[in-house]
Amino acid sequence: MDVESSESDLTSRVAEGDRAAEAELCRRLVPRIHLYGRRHLGSASAADDLVQLVLIKLIEALRAARLRDRDKLVQFVMGTCRLTVLDLRRTARRQDQLLQRYGADLVPATPPMPRMDDGQLARCIQALTDRERSVVVLTFYDERSAGEAARSLGLSDANVRVIRHRAIKALHACMGGSA
Amino acid sequence: MTTAARGACSDPIDRAILMDYWLALLPSTVEQAVDLHLLGCDACSDRLRETIALSESLSHVARSGELPVIVSDAFVRHAIAAGRQVREYAAMPGESVPCTVSADDDYLVARLGADLRGAGRVDLSLDMRGSEVGRLADIPVNAETGQVICQMSIGWSKAAPDNSVLMRLLSVDEAGAERMLGEYAFHHTRTIPGPPGWTFP
Numbered sequence: 001m002d003v004e005s006s007e008s009d010l011t012s013r014v015a016e017g018d019r020a021a022e023a024e025l026c027r028r029l030v031p032r033i034h035l036y037g038r039r040h041l042g043s044a045s046a047a048d049d050l051v052q053l054v055l056i057k058l059i060e061a062l063r064a065a066r067l068r069d070r071d072k073l074v075q076f077v078m079g080t081c082r083l084t085v086l087d088l089r090r091t092a093r094r095q096d097q098l099l100q101r102y103g104a105d106l107v108p109a110t111p112p113m114p115r116m117d118d119g120q121l122a123r124c125i126q127a128l129t130d131r132e133r134s135v136v137v138l139t140f141y142d143e144r145s146a147g148e149a150a151r152s153l154g155l156s157d158a159n160v161r162v163i164r165h166r167a168i169k170a171l172h173a174c175m176g177g178s179a
Numbered sequence: 180m181t182t183a184a185r186g187a188c189s190d191p192i193d194r195a196i197l198m199d200y201w202l203a204l205l206p207s208t209v210e211q212a213v214d215l216h217l218l219g220c221d222a223c224s225d226r227l228r229e230t231i232a233l234s235e236s237l238s239h240v241a242r243s244g245e246l247p248v249i250v251s252d253a254f255v256r257h258a259i260a261a262g263r264q265v266r267e268y269a270a271m272p273g274e275s276v277p278c279t280v281s282a283d284d285d286y287l288v289a290r291l292g293a294d295l296r297g298a299g300r301v302d303l304s305l306d307m308r309g310s311e312v313g314r315l316a317d318i319p320v321n322a323e324t325g326q327v328i329c330q331m332s333i334g335w336s337k338a339a340p341d342n343s344v345l346m347r348l349l350s351v352d353e354a355g356a357e358r359m360l361g362e363y364a365f366h367h368t369r370t371i372p373g374p375p376g377w378t379f380p
Contacts, residue, residue, distance in 0.1 A: 007219075032218045035227055039201060039214075074219035078211075081218070114229050116236035118243075125240060130315040134249045137330075139202070140237035142257050152251035154321030161204075165195035171233065172194055 011070040014062040022062070026055055031111050033081060040085045053084050056102050116175065124174035132167040135160055188222035197223070197230040244286040244333035249303070249318045252328060258286055269326075272361030279370045280336045287331045291348055293361040295322040298350040301360070303329060306345040317351075342367050 005013075005021070007028065013021035033054050037047025057080050061067050067076055125133055134153055151160065192200075192213060199205050200213045217224055240246065258265050264283055269290040270276045280287055295301065301320045305313040320327055327348060344367070348360040 028221070029218075032221070032224050035217060035224055035231075036214060038231070039203075074215060078215050078218050081214075111225075111228065114232040116232050118236050118239055121233075121236050122240050122243070122245065125237075125246060130249065130318050133246065134319050136237060137241045137246060137248050138251060138254055139241075140234065141241040141254060148253060152253045152321060152324075153249070153319035154323070155319055161199075164198075168195045168198045168233075171237075172229075175233070 007073050008070045011062060011067060011073050014059070015065045015067075015070075017063075022059060025062075026059075029055065029058070029077060033077065036078075036081050037085075040081075041088060046088065050081065050084055050088065052102065053088075054080050057084070121171070121175060124171050127174060128167055128170060132163055132170070135163045136167050136171075139164060188220050191226065192216060192223050194226065194230060197227050198234065201227070201230055201234055244330065245335075246330065247313070247315070247332055248330050249315065249320075250288065250328050250330050251321075252324065254330075255286075255288060255328065268365065270363040270365070272363065275364040275366065277366050277368065279368045280333065282337065282371055284333060284337075287333050287336050289329045289331065289346065289363070289365065291327045291329065291346060291361060291363055292325060293327060293348050295320050295325065295327070295360065298322065298360060299353075300351045301327070302349045302351055302357075303327065304347040304349055306347065307342065336367070337371050338373055339367060339369065340373070341369050 005024065007025065010021045010025045010028075014025060030051055033051045034044075034047045037050035038044060041047055041050060054077065058077060061076070067073065125136060128136065135155070138153065151157065155163070196205070196209075196213065200210060203210075205213065217227060255265055255267070263285040265286045265288065266280055266284045267288050267290060268276050268278045269292065271292040291303075298320065300317050303315040303318055304311055315329070318327065329346070344365045346363045346365065348362075350358040350360055352358075
């Protein structure tokens, strides 16, 4: 399989019945759809379900040549992700039907998540300014209340955002990451 | 944002924006633009994976109770609501408070009452046996609350021998001159057995 093929090219080949192109396209999209699912559904297992459901819909559309503008693949995937997330939140019934039918053939193979050294990270947090450390701790202690908790320190939304951004960049650099 | 499915991204999403995306802090229009970029870009997806890992580790460290840090009343309330054991000591200026920690405490916080109105930069100084052993500089304060809540390292406190700490809230002006907002004495009695002869550096 030519892994350097553009996704636009792969899209066209899938419509022509090229199963190898279909597999390559799925391989590329699985990690990205999985991340979308983690962000919008909140769990890795729900993201696994999303990957399967979106790929099923995508492959059905591509095989039926319903994606007329092959350069709109990403937009199509995003639209399908959004609708599927709404579906998943509303009901699990059709999801179960689809998974029973296709699930075994579409087991997501997502890249492992990187792991951080908590001890090193604690040392990096200690190197932040006291104001940055407070914003970081309150933001990440309970992500749902990030804004509320930080504002309770007497800081404005804009100030909190600037402090948080500066701290995140400093922590990335301290942990050896690139900018 | 332009995307590159393979290899490097010609217009990578800033890491701070990726963190805001992960924390659901972006406006919806910006969030959708990030969604679209990520679905077409492996390089930024990899960066998001690193961001998620950092976020998860930060949550773990933030919940550890080990960081000396200024926190909020909401933080304390959330910890208690989550079933964590929070040991709190409150003091007004000039007060002296006996204190300790037990093995099952998760957090140790000091609530320092003070009139913070008009204070610009505020520092929290920690003094032991007549010398400053630590200082939290330019701490965030909400004058309306009339207090500063400081989390002390729970691990350090559990291992500490009997000791006395003087905490001082100081207002510091642009020239560096300090004005005392409050002084608080905490007298710690060790209740968890530990090696004898443990001393402060």
